Amino acid sequence: MVWVRLLGTFILWSMLSGAFAQSKYTLSGTISDVSSGEDLTGAVLSVQNTNYSTICNSYGFYSITIPEGDYHISVRLIGYENQLVPVQLRANQLINFKMKEISYELDNIEVRGERADQNITSLEMGSVKINPKQIESIPVFFGERDLIKTMQLMPGVKQAGEGNAGFYVRGGGLDQNLILLDEAPVYNASHLLGFFSVFNSEAIRDANLMKGSIPAEYGGRASSVLDIRMKEGNLKDYQTTGNVGLISSNLSLEGPIKEDVSSFMLSGRRTYADLFLQLAPDKDLRDAQLYFYDLNLKTNFKLNETNRLFVSGYLGHDKFRMQDQFGFDWGSKTATIRLNHTFNEKLFSNSSFIYSDYSYQIDIEGNNDVILGSRIQDFNLKQDFSWYLNARNTLKFGGNLIFHKIVPGEIEAAPESVYSSLAVRPRRAFESSLYVSNSQQVSKRFQVYYGLRLALFSNVGPGDFHQFDEDGNWVETISYDYFKWVKTQGGPEPRLALNYQFNTQSSVKASYNRIYQFIHLLSNSTSSTPTDVWLPSSDYVKPQLSDQWSLGYFRNSKKNLIETSVEIYYKNLQNQIDYKNGADLIFNSTVEAELVFGRGWAYGTEFLIKKNYGKLTGWLGYTWSKTMRQFEQINEGKAFPARQDRRHDVSVVAMYDLSRKLKISAAWVYNTGNAVTFPNGKYVIDGKVIGYYTQRNGYRMPDYHRLDLGLTWIRKQTAKFESSWNFSVYNAYGRENAYFISFRQSEKDPEQTEAVQISLFKLIPSVSYKFKFK
Amino acid sequence: MKLKLCITILSIAFFVLNSCEKVIEFDLSEAKEALVIEANITNNKAPFTVLISKTSPYFGDQTDNQVSGAKVSIYSDHGTPRYFTEVSAGVYKLEKTNAVDGYWYNIDVEYEGVTYSARSFMNEPVPIVDMGISYFDGFGFFDSGYKLNCYIRDPANKENFYRLKYYVNGKLNDSEISLYTDKLFDGMVIGLGQRSMVFQETDTLIVEIQSIDEAVYDYFSTLETISGNVMEQTASPANPISNFNNGALGYFSAYSFDRRTVVIKDFLSGK
Structure with a gap:
């Protein structure tokens, strides 16, 4: 206190x-x-x-x-x-x-x-801002521009796997990133097993990733905040934009509803990944359906001089169907209604109602009709005030209240099915917070930001609450009725940032923040799957807690043409979650018993040189980092490197304007291998060779590197019409990077064992065409 | 589980045209040797068998790792120990003994001064009450062929665990580990089938249903996560959960079983 x-x-x-x-x-x-x-x-x-x-x-x-x-x-x-x-x-x-x-x-x-x-000059550090316009000519994967893929090229942000849209920030887990689309949390930000993000870049105005120094108005995830805002729609003219790509296309419309008063933006995208299956040798695969679509809509109304209303929504859906055998559907929905009100010249208010939903469903047909599924829903009320107190102080304060409803698993079986119906009772909770902060110009050269957020999480009825002993054995289950408060936990989260400016061209910054995370993603597979299950904190599952300290030196040269920065960070993570051996995470009503708890820490340094203007633009980033975890029940209690631990990360991105009509670009990434568990010996059980494991994540995957190339050719550019072609090559020199390595008995000689490397995406060319009517 | 299957198929569908596979050289460090015990006793007249070996370097030759000279004994909770004889290197047998269901059995393996012990409960035998056969068209990487459904009547109000083993034309098919619990089906008539295994018209099958205890179920289900299809494998593989103490690998299973012989062709013609 x-x-x-x-x-x-x-x-x-x-x-x-x-x-x-x-x-x-x-x-x-x-x-x-x-x-x-x-x-x-x-x-x-x-x-x-x-x-x-x-x-x-x-x-x-x-x-x-x-x-x-x-x-x-x-x-x-x-x-x-x-x-x-x-x-x-x-x-x-x-x-x-x-x-x-x-x-x-x-x-x-x-x-x-x-x-x-x-x-x-700003107090922000560890921040990555991306505007879709700036990255228009960057090389792309399968013809899809993707904000998250671009972000993964920045220091401190690591891609979760080849071509994957999941990311790790400064040693945090995949579920420790708060991804907001117009303030609504997006629980699963990827399509098609993670190869595409749900963010259609035609619908996005800007994105800001906060790796460190997270302001007090944000909370709920331990490692980072990715704040994405949709385009609002042109208030003056109608505009149609389209992209036709190899595996997906999109079309966006925007324009005024009433000039200068209200406008709309509507954008849709669909993939035709099914087409790939047409090339498959097997007839059944050729007949399968596999696609995703998403829709973004936003409208805004200037009600009067002091009030403005925004309504935005997102709907995304993935579908996979194998004839009449089974179907697998998953997707997110979000909706945001918000009102901006200006009380006076100094006090600004934003009130929002936010809805967010993620679910998946599997149906198996035939003589065993059964539907399986899981869902998470959020209803969120949020109020923020900005108070421009005086020239030296800007105060922000507000709060929010989120109601979470999580259905961990449901099985609905037809009467004649061999399966029986099962519902793991929904879990309900309120997540609430209050915050206040101030940015203060202390002296000409010194600025300070200090804030405090109070974050609380309360499990509420109706629902079953399970009690476990210290070893995670189930003890008893207590059923609570409507409106019964079961357990409240959480606490204060201080946030602090300092900026000292040596001169107009250089400054040093420092920050500290503490964040609680109350809901946790359970996933223990090698690839990202849509079967994500979120688990709320409870008596037994303590909230994750992160503390991060960072320090940075920022320097610009040549009239701000070139930005350079060095940042170091240390992050301490408490109450981290891992799984018991053979954990059953799906459709398990006492899934808590499958978990083990421990701690983690990460530290590293990030270098960035960036050029924003001129014929040549781009950046060079380098990260050195270390990420560790420690659990009593894993690896004999000894600390081990986290899966996302890798020592060196390099990325070089360059975009060059050859002429007004021709732009070329290249991106090269290099990183040393992630930590991975491999066998140290073998033995035979039931006549089969089995690997013998003695240490968690004791090995490293081979080094990864890749070059992508892009060419953008602007065909037409008039006041009424624009069109351009983009040609990209992913993995241009065809490097066979290891996606995973498996150890097995040789097929030719079962007496022998061998290591087999599986690689994905060796040289993928793509082409897309973009047009715009004004 | 079907769910796993869906994810596997989905993964394969995407990777099918984009992946390539090659054998690579990889340096693995050598771990300290550990003892591996595979002990099975049944309610049948078959001899009790215990196989003892040691772990070896992953890329080494896997022969000659049997462990000789261990002292193996077994006793029920209130019984006296009976000793196994080593019939060949690493193979220990106890003949003319019968185990009875409804009891706990204890095994001790004494080797180089350390005693490795485990316990297992023999559940009542659950017979196959009916069988059905269906033809599967196959898709993707899944072969076409006949699937066999074995029906059992699950004993009500208690947890049961089953393992199915298939001997095809006299040879054990070990392509998948078939494990089932009655978690969702307590007391019902349950159909037990195969995940990716299929049979051909000319095959003669011996189906063995083992009624196992929870520890053995846990052992084999954790074994499956490191020995199955690569796509289904866990991100952090670890040794299966053994019921032996003192760091021994392997398991001790006291199981009861039922066996049926099926000739697919005869079944189809209604015999």
Whole structure:
């Protein structure tokens, strides 16, 4: 509780520091795109020849309080032309800025004026921002542009496997990333066994991955936050965009419902992976169905000067069907309704209702009719306030309340089926939080962010709550009725960030954050499967808890043309989950008994050099890291490397504009192998050779490397129509990277044993065509 | 389980055209040798058999690892120990003995000064009450052929565990480990079938249904996660859960069983 007191003191202090100043006025408003009318996120507004500056929030709102006087206000954002506006500030004033997108003309592409030096001045660290426009010419996998795949090329973010859209952040687990689509958590962010992410990049405005320094308004996952915002829809003109690719196509429509008042964006995508099966040698495979689709929809209405309403939704579905034998369906749904309200020039509010749903279902037909499934649903109320107190302080506070309903497993059998119906009773819980934070400009060079989030988790009835002894043996089951509160746990989560600027070109930053995670993904397979089961915390399953400390040095050179940074981090993870040998995770009502609990820690350093402008853009990243886990019941209690542990990670991404019409790109990745468990000996049981295992993750997979190439050819670019072709080659030099290695008896000589490497995706060319009508 | 099967098929469907496989050289370090005991006793007149060996380096020759000179004894909870004789290197037998269901049996293996012990409960035999046959068209990597459904009447109000073994034309088919629990079917008539195994019209089968105890079920189900199809394998393989103490690998199973012989051709013609 020391933190609470400390925070109170800070807030009081920050309020006082503004109270005795000279007469000050507030400048506030929104920042939007002039051609589409869409709000822009992350624009930096600064007052020339002073030290005052602010960043607009994710709803495009800004507010800044400065002394009375005559100023020039500059507004900057990557990809947009700078604005310089004279202001005579004699009273509180409302100014809405309209930013114009830079049209890349070859002859003056180098002269883009001053680029935002946000990476130096902001308190953010360990953050990766991606705007789909910036990565348009990057090489792609199977013709699909994918935000998450691009993110995996940044330091500190590791891909979960060849071609996989799952990712590990700074030694955290796959389930420790909070993935938000318009504020709604996405429980399974991948399609088609993980080879594609659910995010259709045509529908996405921007994405921000927070690896460290996670602000107090976010919580619930131990390692990172990926905050993705959908496009809002052009408020002025209609626009149709389409992509036709080898295995998928998408089509997006956007435009005003009423000009400058309301707009919509609708985007759909479908794969035809089935077509691949046509090449299969087997007739039954040729007849199978295998595809996914997703739909994104967003609308917004300016109700009046101070109120704006947004409604957005996502629907994604994967389908796999084998004639009449069986079907396997899974997918996510999310919906967000939110209201932005501006109370006055200093106080901004966002209220949201959020729904999120993930489920899968398997039906087996024939004489054994049976349907199996599992589901997680969230109903979430969220309230956030931004209070631009004075020039030196920006307070944020709010809270949210999530109701989780988890159906771990259900079997519905036809009367004549040999299976009997079974339902593992749904588990229900409330996850609630309250937070307050302040960003404070302490002196010209020193900024500090301090915040506190109180996170609580309560299991509620109706439901069965199981008691286990210390060894995980089931003791008893207690049934609770409606509205009965069973167990509440959680606690305060302090968040702290510091920034000291040596000069305009360099700064040092530090941060600390603590986060609780109350729901846990149970999965123990080699490949990502749709049969994810989420388990809420309970008496026996304690919330995961992470503490992360990080330190970074940021330096820009050549007028912010080149950004460089070095960050180091240490992360401590408590109450980590692993599985007993042979754990049965599916359709098990006392699945807790299959788990073991331990701790983890990770540390590492990340280097990044990035060039954002000019004919040549791209980055070079390098990560050195170590990720360990320790469980009493595993590996004789000795610490062992986590599966995602790998020492070195290198990525190089380069995009080069050959001409106005031709862009080439290349990405090269190299990493040393992940930790893996292999046998140390063998023996015979029942006449079969069995591997003998003595250490968990005691071996390393071979080094992985791969080069991807891309070429974008802009065919037409007029005021009404644009079209372009993209050609990509994945794994251009055909490296056979190990996807997994299995140890087995030789088929030729059963007396011998051998190691067999299985590789995927050796040289995959793809082509896609993009068009846009305006 | 069917669910696993679905995932496997789905994985295969995607990988079929995109994967390539090759044998590689890989250096594995050598672990300290461990004792491996495979002990089976039954309610039948067949001799009790215990096989004892040691682990060997993974890429070494697997012969000559039998363990001779161990002292093997068995006793029921209130009985006196009876000793096994080593009939050939690593093979220990006890003849003319009969175990009875409904009792706990204990085994001790004494070797180089260490005693490795395990216990197993012999459940009542559960006979096959009916059999059915169906033709499976096959798909993907799954072969076409005949599937055999064996029906049993599960004893009610108690947990039962079964293992099925198939001898095809006199040879044990070990392509899959067939294990079943009555977790979802207590007291019902249960049909037990094969996952990927199929039989041909000319085959003569001996089906053996073993009524095993929970520890043996756990052993074989954890064995399956490291010996089955690669796609079904667990991400963190570990040694199967043995009922032996002191770090011995393997298992001790006291099981009762029923056996049926089926000639597919005869079955089809209604004999």
